[in-house]
Amino acid sequence: MRIANLSGRLSLISGERAVDVHEASHRRLPSDPQAVYERWDEFRAWAADADLGAGRPFAPADLGAPAPNPRQLLAIGLNYREHADEAGYTVPEGMPPVFTKFSSSITGPVTDVVLPEGGHTDWEVELVVVVGRPAHRVAEADAWSHVAGLTVGQDLSERVLQMSGPAPQFSLAKSYPGFSPMGPVLVTPDEFDDPDDLELTCSVNGEQVQRGSTSRLIFSVPALIAKLSQVLPLHPGDVVYTGTPAGVGLGRTPQRWLRPGDELVSSIRGIGELRQRLLAA
Numbered sequence: 229m230r231i232a233n234l235s236g237r238l239s240l241i242s243g244e245r246a247v248d249v250h251e252a253s254h255r256r257l258p259s260d261p262q263a264v265y266e267r268w269d270e271f272r273a274w275a276a277d278a279d280l281g282a283g284r285p286f287a288p289a290d291l292g293a294p295a296p297n298p299r300q301l302l303a304i305g306l307n308y309r310e311h312a313d314e315a316g317y318t319v320p321e322g323m324p325p326v327f328t329k330f331s332s333s334i335t336g337p338v339t340d341v342v343l344p345e346g347g348h349t350d351w352e353v354e355l356v357v358v359v360g361r362p363a364h365r366v367a368e369a370d371a372w373s374h375v376a377g378l379t380v381g382q383d384l385s386e387r388v389l390q391m392s393g394p395a396p397q398f399s400l401a402k403s404y405p406g407f408s409p410m411g412p413v414l415v416t417p418d419e420f421d422d423p424d425d426l427e428l429t430c431s432v433n434g435e436q437v438q439r440g441s442t443s444r445l446i447f448s449v450p451a452l453i454a455k456l457s458q459v460l461p462l463h464p465g466d467v468v469y470t471g472t473p474a475g476v477g478l479g480r481t482p483q484r485w486l487r488p489g490d491e492l493v494s495s496i497r498g499i500g501e502l503r504q505r506l507l508a509a
């Protein structure tokens with residue numbers, strides 16, 4: 229199943245067409261895309277049997293984030309070996325670095341993003357997980373059953389602020405307006421041959437700068453759900469950015485940062501792509 233936030237309304241996507249869930253369920257299910265995760269099992273049961281009809285064509289520009297207002301957004305650092313190497317860190321053991329991207333930075337998949345003045349803004353394509361069932365102290369073997377679905381995320385990062393001061397400012401430097409685009413749709417795990425092996429790529433102005441596979445994650449999606457939920461309860465609709473593969477601008481020689489006019493495209497096979505145009509401050 230592929231679900232989307234279409235002009236702020238929960239929609240089921242079939243090919244090029246969308247079905248409004250609130251209308252199709254005779255107003256039983258919510259129109260708010262964030263609210264559906266609180267009723268995820270009910271929604272899945274309804275969608276499995278629903279007569280969805282033909283749906284309507286839609287414009288990609290009308291898509292919003294599939295989880296636009298999560299109670300918690302957790303993000304994982306250094307979760308691919310080659311990225312930890314290029315960033316100059318040792319590979320984490322036991323628990324990866326965890327930070328947040330504040331929810332005011334969340335947007336849909338196709339946006340313009342203003343580059344912070346005086347900054348060094350970098351790209352990080354990531355697989356993003358949205359939680360479907362409450363998860364507290366879950367075992368890794370059960371973790372996928374707590375996942376509603378997967379989407380594409382871009383963890384835009386301003387490196388000057390990130391590296392300033394006595395301790396890294398991960399959360400703040402990754403939370404400028406528009407720094408957390410997500411979408412274009414949420415895809416349920418059953419749609420994939422292997423949800424633990426998804427190819428992700430990122431390009432700047434058509435030049436591929438990142439290419440990886442989630443099979444290379446140091447902490448896999450179920451391992452992350454298990455580890456995070458040992459510490460805190462994950463709520464339905466919570467979002468987890470799972471980390472970026474190698475190829476970010478920080479790790480290049482010379483280093484490279486996003487510039488006004490650049491177009492950033494982030495994609496995961498089987499889900500879709502994000503498209504950000506960068507603008508001067």
Ligand code: ZN
Pocket residue numbers: 303304305352354383469471472
């Ligand atoms: Zn990241």
